Amino acid sequence: MTLDKPRLVQMLRTMIMIREFDERAIQLRLAGKIYGAVHPYVGQEAVAVGVCTPLAVTDRVTSNHRGHGHCIAKGADIRRMMAELFGRVDGYCKGKGGSMHIADFAVGMLGANGIVGGGLPIACGAALAAQLEGRGAVTVCFFGDGAVAEGEFHESMNIAGLWKLPIVFVCENNQYAANNAIGAQHPRIDIAGHAAPYDMPGVVVDGNDVLAVHAATEEAVARARRGAGPSLLECQTYRWHFHAMRAACPPETRPAEEIARWKAGDPIARLEQEMVARALLSADELRALRQRVTTDLDDAVAFAEASPFPDPKDLMADMFAE
Amino acid sequence: MREISFQTALDEAVAEEMRRDPRVITLGTDFTGNPVKEFGASRVRFTPISEAVLTGMGLGAAGCGVRPIVNWRMVTFSFVAMDQVVNQASKIRYMFGGQADFPVTYRCSTGGGIGLAAQHSQSPYSMWMHLAGLKIVLPSTPADAKGLLKSAIRDNNPVVSFECSRLATLTGPVPDGDHLVPLGVADVKRTGTDVTLVGLAYYVRESLAVADELAREGISVEVVDPRTLVPMDVETLRESVQKTGRLVVVDEAPATCSAASEIAALIVEDRDTFRALKAPVRRVCAMPVPVPYSPPLEQAALPSRLDIKAAVYDVLKESVRGEWRPA
Incomplete structure (x- = not known):
């Protein structure tokens, strides 16, 4: 896939939207307009966008608790996402799921997931379905470095390698499993190194470089499409904010120097600079693009606030299919 | 009416449903008889001993148009897949607002009385009943075993089929043809x-x-x-x-x-x-x-x-x- 100007502008726009969506979600949660927990994806935008850009609508992704970015990158409608955060009937799950359970099966987004590692087996099932269909569809499974310590990660990698499932395992190594640093989680910090025993390529990618993530994903997706089996991408990135918030933002416990270093490698600023340097984007265009994101988010919030709350008489609807 | 064993009745149910609907596949570490011969290795999948991924794969494939039958063999082994049963299978349809159906059947043997001791003699169906979101069948005769399992496979929801170990070899009359027993009828x-x-x-x-x-x-x-x-x-x-x-x-x-x-x-x-x-x-x-x-x-x-x-x-x-x- 050539990354021509329209495509790059689209990627930049999606990254900015992902960041601003979650910054808005934090403000809405602090204002008590939305409920439950928010797990901001801010800082990791290059991974979702770099991975999802080469995917077709018939390709599928599974996500985790930090899933807003994956939804937006896969093509979900931010108005229905916002309505879900607001707990309204026009939300993707009619208000039954909330932030941690947004899904849009129509665009191949098979769901966020509140359990670390819980999406990996489901992704393997989607990949098995694609293998049986034989039309070359691929499944991408997003998870964090924390999931690598889960049994479900190893079971999924094992069976995917054994059956050559058309799946790309995308580990977003954001350096922290909840509030615990990666060095306290694994005896050896080498996530990509888990690929070899399961007979698949393991690639370390600069997860703050959307073009590098895109290139690595294209190769892994091509491999999966031709039936050559799975890959593991370790995208090294950083979570700018806390692991999770409820009514208030928790205090920062990570070293200030570490946060500053990663923020200096801001994935959005890097793409902007690259595009400006290649004369693909003017300052005016960038300003207009950012303004459009703000307008779209205002529109999404207005849509959500205008949507009614679910009627308690529908509590039991959607339990079972006919 | 012909008399067949409970186990044979269950095997017939799976074979008939696989013949009837090419979307039906079966996953497990072992199978009675030789279903690979008739249905091929892509639909009859011998798996590693990986209950969590097996359980979640059934669910994920079901959400993408396949109708998997996942055989845990003994209910004991399903406990290794608690996340996929409790957090995923029983909740996935509802928490996503009913956007997709998940027609997956989980099968397991259950019960004691045959000298298999503590772990392999359990009858934990009430644990699954408690979850809300799983249908559960528990037959007592070969005819019901066949008819309920066929209905479970055709159902568009996760269904757990508990198959009592002590009944496996016992025989009883089973009607010829497409014998179905509807779910939810005593x-x-x-x-x-x-x-x-x-x-x-x-x-x-x-x-x-x-x-x-x-x-x-x-x-x-x-x-x-x-x-x-x-x-x-x-x-x-x-x-x-x-x-x-x-x-x-x-x-x-x-x-x-x-x-x-x-x-x-x-x-x-x-x-x-x-x-x-x-x-x-x-x-x-x-x-x-x-x-x-x-x-x-x-x-x-x-x-x-x-x-x-x-x-x-x-x-x-x-x-x-x-x-x-x-x-």
Whole structure:
């Protein structure tokens, strides 16, 4: 896939939207307009966008608790996402799921997931379905470095390698499993190194470089499409904010120097600079693009606030299919 | 009518559904017979011993148009996949607002009585009943086993098929052709007027045997088999108890928070059924211990015909109104 100007502008726009969506979600949660927990994806935008850009609508992704970015990158409608955060009937799950359970099966987004590692087996099932269909569809499974310590990660990698499932395992190594640093989680910090025993390529990618993530994903997706089996991408990135918030933002416990270093490698600023340097984007265009994101988010919030709350008489609807 | 074993009936159900619908596949570490020969290795998948991924794969594939049958073999092994059962399968449709259906069938053997000791003698269906979101079948005869499993495979929801170990080799009549038993419909296996015995799985047979013995003493026992635990056919159960006025529930799971407890509650919390009761409701269940290995200990842990009989005598003796006399 050539990354021509329209495509790059689209990627930049999606990254900015992902960041601003979650910054808005934090403000809405602090204002008590939305409920439950928010797990901001801010800082990791290059991974979702770099991975999802080469995917077709018939390709599928599974996500985790930090899933807003994956939804937006896969093509979900931010108005229905916002309505879900607001707990309204026009939300993707009619208000039954909330932030941690947004899904849009129509665009191949098979769901966020509140359990670390819980999406990996489901992704393997989607990949098995694609293998049986034989039309070359691929499944991408997003998870964090924390999931690598889960049994479900190893079971999924094992069976995917054994059956050559058309799946790309995308580990977003954001350096922290909840509030615990990666060095306290694994005896050896080498996530990509888990690929070899399961007979698949393991690639370390600069997860703050959307073009590098895109290139690595294209190769892994091509491999999966031709039936050559799975890959593991370790995208090294950083979570700018806390692991999770409820009514208030928790205090920062990570070293200030570490946060500053990663923020200096801001994935959005890097793409902007690259595009400006290649004369693909003017300052005016960038300003207009950012303004459009703000307008779209205002529109999404207005849509959500205008949507009614679910009627308690529908509590039991959607339990079972006919 | 031809007589086949419970296990053969289950195997027939899977083979017929795989023949009928090419979307049906089966995953497991082993299979009875040689289904690969007829259906090929892409639809009959020998898997590693990886219960979590197996359980989640069934669910994920089901959400993408496949109709998987996942065979845990023993229910014990499903506990290795608790996340996928409890957090995923039972909730996935509802929490996503019903955007997709998940037609996956999970199969497992259940129950004790064959010397397999604590881990492999469990009957934990009430744990799954409690989750809300899984349908559950628990057949007691070869015909019901076949008909319920076929309906489970055709159902568009996650269904768990509990298949009682002690019934596997027992034979019974099974109709020819496309024999289906709908989910959520109980079966009155024997009609009677004095006491309702609700048995589950193996204990339907035991209840019928006890009913035969008691008939010779002039006691008329009705035996009801719920067959499906979710959804539960509460109307049939209440109708029977409204007629007899007495209820004994028999199962080999320990009584605490059991299917037997649920059935007892469904009976007593209904005003008309409560009014019809002539005696306290009794549960005949396993002792609250891990099932032991040695035969005398195992027999002491699980309900016996004597226990069932004693409970029937008790509810007749303990009548709070309408004293019972032999017919």
